[in-house]
Amino acid sequence: MKPIVEASSLVKTYRSGRSSVQALRGVSLSIAPGECLGVVGESGSGKSTVARLLLALDKPDSGEIVLNGVPLTGLKGEKLRQMRRHVQAVFQDPASAFNERLPIWRSVIEPLDCFTDAEPPFGADRTGSRKELAALLLEQAGLDSGYAERYPQELSGGQRQRAAIARGIAIGPSLLVCDEPTSSLDVTLQKKVLLLLKQLQRELGMSILFISHDIAAAASICDRLLVMKDGLAVDEFPVRDIRLAGRHPYTRQLVSAVHGEEAFT
Numbered sequence: 001m002k003p004i005v006e007a008s009s010l011v012k013t014y015r016s017g018r019s020s021v022q023a024l025r026g027v028s029l030s031i032a033p034g035e036c037l038g039v040v041g042e043s044g045s046g047k048s049t050v051a052r053l054l055l056a057l058d059k060p061d062s063g064e065i066v067l068n069g070v071p072l073t074g075l076k077g078e079k080l081r082q083m084r085r086h087v088q089a090v091f092q093d094p095a096s097a098f099n100e101r102l103p104i105w106r107s108v109i110e111p112l113d114c115f116t117d118a119e120p121p122f123g124a125d126r127t128g129s130r131k132e133l134a135a136l137l138l139e140q141a142g143l144d145s146g147y148a149e150r151y152p153q154e155l156s157g158g159q160r161q162r163a164a165i166a167r168g169i170a171i172g173p174s175l176l177v178c179d180e181p182t183s184s185l186d187v188t189l190q191k192k193v194l195l196l197l198k199q200l201q202r203e204l205g206m207s208i209l210f211i212s213h214d215i216a217a218a219a220s221i222c223d224r225l226l227v228m229k230d231g232l233a234v235d236e237f238p239v240r241d242i243r244l245a246g247r248h249p250y251t252r253q254l255v256s257a258v259h260g261e262e263a264f265t
């Protein structure tokens with residue numbers, strides 16, 4: 001099966017004044033249709049930079065990203081916009097993800113307003129009321145339709161993140177990029193949101209790029225993990241192989257921090 005995303009040898013350096021940071025030093029990855037790939041690693045290892053490049057929010061210095069068979073590099077204007085409809089995002093901070101002057105349903109429906117030829121998931125009818133459609137998306141994300149009229153500041157962090165996920169799936173993307181989507185939530189809510197993402201991934205057959213500093217959270221929903229350190233992918237494996245004795249020392253360090261060194265014996 002052709003991958004949804006294929007990124008090869010991505011290099012990205014951020015420069016400001018005389019200083020520069022090499023955020024990515026040649027990272028390659030691919031995500032198959034319906035697959036959940038986790039990108040894990042410590043703060044500053046380059047995880048969010050990978051997300052920004054895949055979302056075309058930034059450009060690599062070198063390397064290539066092919067999305068649904070089309071190279072992103074060099075795409076501009078309407079062609080770039082059309083590629084963007086295949087990739088949606090959910091970020092860490094649900095508070096800043098919404099316009100606080102709009103009721104939540106208006107933000108949830110926004111991607112469908114932007115891409116008028118995109119079809120919503122779950123066989124929903126886009127010719128009906130926009131508010132009802134948003135309410136249906138919210139319900140699929142586990143939020144009662146009664147919340148549709150509320151403003152973002154009237155929702156809890158967990159509810160806002162569910163609303164962000166509802167918006168993320170509104171145009172039925174091939175790939176949902178989730179950058180630390182549960183990091184601002186308490187442990188119980190984290191688990192619920194992880195379960196929701198897994199359930200939606202299965203129901204909609206979409207791929208997920210799940211970025212997290214928390215290897216246990218990533219392992220709980222991902223099929224494969226890519227471990228990053230200092231701008232490099234140092235390890236990559238199916239989740240079932242996470243405790244193999246031959247894992248990269250840095251992966252062992254991350255796993256041991258959660259499960260203890262005995263995880264590998």
Ligand SMILES: Nc1ncnc2c1ncn2[C@@H]1O[C@H](COP(=O)(O)OP(=O)(O)OP(=O)(O)O)[C@@H](O)[C@H]1O
Nearest residue numbers: 014015021023042043044045046047048049050213
């Ligand atoms: N816009 C920017 N300008 C300058 N440096 C940046 C910029 N964005 C990221 N960096 C630097 O690039 C490196 C990688 O950052 P990135 O955000 O990709 O890491 P991360 O693994 O996602 O970290 P975190 O888990 O803390 O979000 C870091 O050293 C960071 O300080």
